Amino acid sequence: MRVLVAPGAFGDTLSASAAGEAIASGWARTSPGDMVDVVPMAGAAQGFVEALHASCGGDRLEVDARGPFGGPVRGVVLLLDDAGLRTAYVDSASVCGPDGEARRAPENASTAGVGDLVAAAIEAGAARVVVGLGAGVATDGGAGMLGALGARADVPLDAGPAGLVGVATVDLDAVRARLGHTELVVATDVASPLLGLFGAVRADGPGKGLDEAAVARVDRVLDAYVVAVCGGEPARRRIADLPGAGAGGGLGFALLALGASVQPGVATVADRVGLATAARVSDLVLTGTGAYDVTSREGTVVFGVASVAGDALRPCVVLADRVEVGARERRAMGVEAAYAIADLDGAERFASGPAEALAGLAARVARTWSPL
Structure with missing residues (x-):
């Protein structure tokens, strides 16, 4: 399985690059045989x-x-x-x-x-x-x-x-x-x-x-x-x-x-980093953000990555600190599923900082989405 990891920054906690590395490392714990490509994303606002x-x-x-x-x-x-x-x-x-x-x-x-x-x-x-x-x-x-x-x-x-x-x-x-x-x-x-x-x-x-x-x-x-x-x-x-x-x-x-x-x-960043090409050769697209909520619409990394994934006919999954979007709104944005660090138990969430918490979430998500 080939996975494209294209997150934005998690506020001031993790840069897009750090978030991508954390997701990739967590995914590899569960599915070491998968090929994971990391393409950090951003809009004009941050990173x-x-x-x-x-x-x-x-x-x-x-x-x-x-x-x-x-x-x-x-x-x-x-x-x-x-x-x-x-x-x-x-x-x-x-x-x-x-x-x-x-x-x-x-x-x-x-x-x-x-x-x-x-x-x-x-x-x-x-x-x-x-x-x-x-x-x-x-x-x-x-x-x-x-x-x-x-x-x-x-x-x-x-x-x-x-x-x-x-x-x-x-x-x-x-x-x-x-x-x-x-x-x-x-x-x-x-x-x-x-x-x-x-x-x-x-x-x-x-x-x-x-x-x-x-x-x-x-x-x-x-x-x-x-x-x-x-x-x-x-x-x-x-x-x-x-x-x-x-x-x-x-x-x-x-x-x-x-x-x-x-x-x-x-779109400027997506075009320059070749996001559409990377999505077409992947089986699954992962993106991430600090808060996935009603503001995660047009002009945000989540919306942009989900749109590219949709054009490539690939499922898009969101990993976030917290998720405040219902299933109907999520699917309207082109997102198949969303998972939150906030839903992890306290020990997993706070043991080793935000990068480790995000990696732990990615490891859990891989159990659902990877054929292992």
Whole structure:
């Protein structure tokens, strides 16, 4: 029997690679004769570059970048040869992710570090830059990124939405000259616009520490910022309404303003690692996630892997910390069965940490699904 193991990260507990190794080792305890292929997966939100590097190799370029509040952080750009095209993959969450100051000063958080990574990718000779827009603490419409790439404005671009108060002009000529013929791609699992009731600020702002008054204030500031970037005519500012413009705290908007195309994050990783081919030569597809619940829909690793398995006419099984999806919902997602670490007894669950618990669950699942 040939088994494809394609999990995502288990929150902050296990990376996709570590989860894949744990599942494979547990499966081998029960069915050592099975052939197990491990293909770590990710969407744009978590582990984007790590999953690609694990499966595809490539050159990891470490970059000194700015964190959301200006402090130094270490970011990574992954350089791969994609059919003769040197492509750089950037994980925005790696430089815009959780920060101790975030909830105290969310209106000062900036995306400048993403611009530092994109600039490094261009200097490394990338003809194509794919930016994975994951969750971060900034909601500045990508202004910080634009500033880091050379944009000029009549207000500071690297001081978060608070710094954009009163913005009237944003000049992108220097950014476009720096990009030259470099192709930009937005990889995102979020289809929200930048502004309005379903926009980045109202949907994600409260989770980043913006209270009701701050949400309204930041939305107004970003509305003026859109006019400064695009112009006031409705047709020109329509970029802010496109699906994905609100991703990454509005990074999607800034990249779209530079002519970027948009593609789903999970599909981006799946295509690059050859997930469909691996599924077709397998008898069973396993995936995994921290919580398999009602949020595990389109745009998540579980949904993406299950879709690929379904196209290949292969059963898909989910392993998770906990499972909160009923049989009907599960089958609607293309998942044949789901198993939870939470269902193991206490000794198995906590004896040797999360990796060992996941391996133990995989060993149990193999008794059901492998011919042994």
